[in-house]
Amino acid sequence: MIKVRVKFFAVLTDVVGAKELAVEINKEKATVKEILEYIRNRYPKFKEIEKDIPILTLVNGVSVLLDEEVKDGDEVSLLPPVSGGC
Amino acid sequence: MYPETLPDEGPTLSKEEKVRYNRQIMIFGEEGQKKLKSARVVIIGVGGLGSASSTYLTAAGIGKLILVDKDVVELDNLNRQVLHWTRDIGRLKIKSAVEKLRELNPEVDIEGLAVEVNEESVYDIIKEADVVVDGLDNWGTRMVVNKACVDLNKPFVHAGVHGMYGQLTVISPYKSPCLQCIVPTAAIKPRSGTFPVLGTTPAILATIQAQETIKLITGYGKPLIGKLLIFDGTTTIFTLIDIHRRDDCPICGVSRQQKQ
Numbered sequence: 001m002i003k004v005r006v007k008f009f010a011v012l013t014d015v016v017g018a019k020e021l022a023v024e025i026n027k028e029k030a031t032v033k034e035i036l037e038y039i040r041n042r043y044p045k046f047k048e049i050e051k052d053i054p055i056l057t058l059v060n061g062v063s064v065l066l067d068e069e070v071k072d073g074d075e076v077s078l079l080p081p082v083s084g085g086c
Numbered sequence: 087m088y089p090e091t092l093p094d095e096g097p098t099l100s101k102e103e104k105v106r107y108n109r110q111i112m113i114f115g116e117e118g119q120k121k122l123k124s125a126r127v128v129i130i131g132v133g134g135l136g137s138a139s140s141t142y143l144t145a146a147g148i149g150k151l152i153l154v155d156k157d158v159v160e161l162d163n164l165n166r167q168v169l170h171w172t173r174d175i176g177r178l179k180i181k182s183a184v185e186k187l188r189e190l191n192p193e194v195d196i197e198g199l200a201v202e203v204n205e206e207s208v209y210d211i212i213k214e215a216d217v218v219v220d221g222l223d224n225w226g227t228r229m230v231v232n233k234a235c236v237d238l239n240k241p242f243v244h245a246g247v248h249g250m251y252g253q254l255t256v257i258s259p260y261k262s263p264c265l266q267c268i269v270p271t272a273a274i275k276p277r278s279g280t281f282p283v284l285g286t287t288p289a290i291l292a293t294i295q296a297q298e299t300i301k302l303i304t305g306y307g308k309p310l311i312g313k314l315l316i317f318d319g320t321t322t323i324f325t326l327i328d329i330h331r332r333d334d335c336p337i338c339g340v341s342r343q344q345k346q
Contacts, residue, residue: 009286010251010318049145053248056269063268064228077327079316081269084224084281085168085288086135086157 001026002072009079011037011053014043023076032057033066033078047078097123097149103193105145116186118304119147125303126150128212130203130231131221133157133181134166134288135245135295139219142296148303150195151187155179155221156202164244165335166285203227208234217299221292222242225269232257232265237336241309243298245291250319252291255310255329256298259338262311263329266337287319314320327330 006021013019016039024040033074041048057064058077070076097120104111107119127137127148132155143151157179159170167179174182180198187196201207203222208230212218218240222228228244235242235257239243242257244265255265301307315327333340 004278009316009327011249013318014320054269058327058329062330063270063332065270079253079314079327080248080251081253082246082251083225083228083325084223084247084283085221085245086137086163 002028002030002070004035004070004073005075005081006040007075007077009077010082011049012055012078014021015049016043018025030072031058031066032076034056034080035070036066036078039078049080050076053082055079057083092137096120099123103147105339106191106193107309108276109271110125110146113305114304120302120304122175122300123148123149125216126152126179126214127217127219127299127303128152128154128257129219130154130211130213130222130227131223132169132183132198133163133168133223134247134283135168136219136221136294136309137169137183138289138292139221140183140297141185142197142293143299144191146195146296146300147191148194148299150197150337152197152199152211152215153180153183154199154201154203154307155183156200166288168289205230205233211239212238213239215240217302218242219295220246234339235259236264241302243295243302245288245295247283247287247291250284252273252287252288252317252319254291254294254298254312254315254317256302256310258311263331264335267332267335267339268314268329270332270335279333284319291317 001053004011056079059074063071111119125148129140159174159177159179160184161256169183178200180200184196208308212234218235218286236259239259256312298309313326314329
């Protein structure tokens with residue numbers, strides 16, 4: 001089993017109702033995609049907001065793609081990078 | 087990033103300039119002010135972000151400011167693009183902006199370019215810049231500017247906003263993550279159409295962009311390099327997170343760096 005800390009920023013905090021979650025996955029190793037799947041299953045609003053805002057995923061501060069492996073004790077940050085400006 | 091000391095033939099400050107910039111000369115000295123005077127800054131986009139960043143950079147006495155925007159002012163711009171007023175509707179944004187900024191500070195050489203920023207035009211636009219400031223409204227063009235800034239080794243001060251949220255970072259090519267490292271293409275879904283934004287959000291982010299630009303040029307303080315500032319205006323919380331370069335970044339990753 002692996003346990004990771006998932007941190008949420010900006011609008012994602014509202015969606016999940018927390019700044020941080022401890023996520024346990026009953027596997028030896030998992031991918032970022034599986035962590036997102038775990039959150040989507042528990043927070044339907046997260047799935048909704050993904051349609052509108054791209055979610056940026058960082059593992060221990062490094063921006064990663066969805067197939068990145070996550071290990072026990074890692075910190076996963078989920079951010080909604082926004083693109084407006086004009 | 088910027089020469090530590092200016093050449094002897096560097097600019098001098100007039101009596102009037104010493105008075106105009108007195109309060110900030112108290113921070114970084116006449117030497118810092120001279121660095122600002124000899125600097126060229128390119129602001130891409132004169133909307134919500136660009137209105138605020140260009141105003142503060144003009145007031146601060148940047149030597150040359152180049153504003154790039156091909157759009158005209160529309161009524162629904164006016165809640166946030168505070169350099170453009172009701173009377174400017176239908177005018178080119180660069181004309182509206184340059185006119186007011188010149189009046190704010192005639193010491194600054196301000197140029198407006200009504201050109202589209204794309205893979206061909208971007209290199210010419212930024213080639214003489216000491217710092218490039220992001221005032222864009224989409225990831226596509228940001229990535230074009232990001233790549234050009236990495237290729238020409240220009241610092242790029244990024245900000246983006248949506249609603250009451252925003253983020254900001256200073257990209258120092260090959261030292262900090264570039265925009266492509268931070269937002270890899272696969273994670274971006276195209277957005278289109280209008281997006282919500284409260285006028286104060288771009289103003290908050292863009293005044294910080296102006297501040298970071300001034301820090302880069304004067305060498306005073308510590309620019310936001312390798313850190314991403316996340317702003318949540320709904321709770322007024324600023325969060326800083328450490329960000330790192332991606333070795334496999336197609337823009338600034340290891341393989342491209344070796345070619346440099």
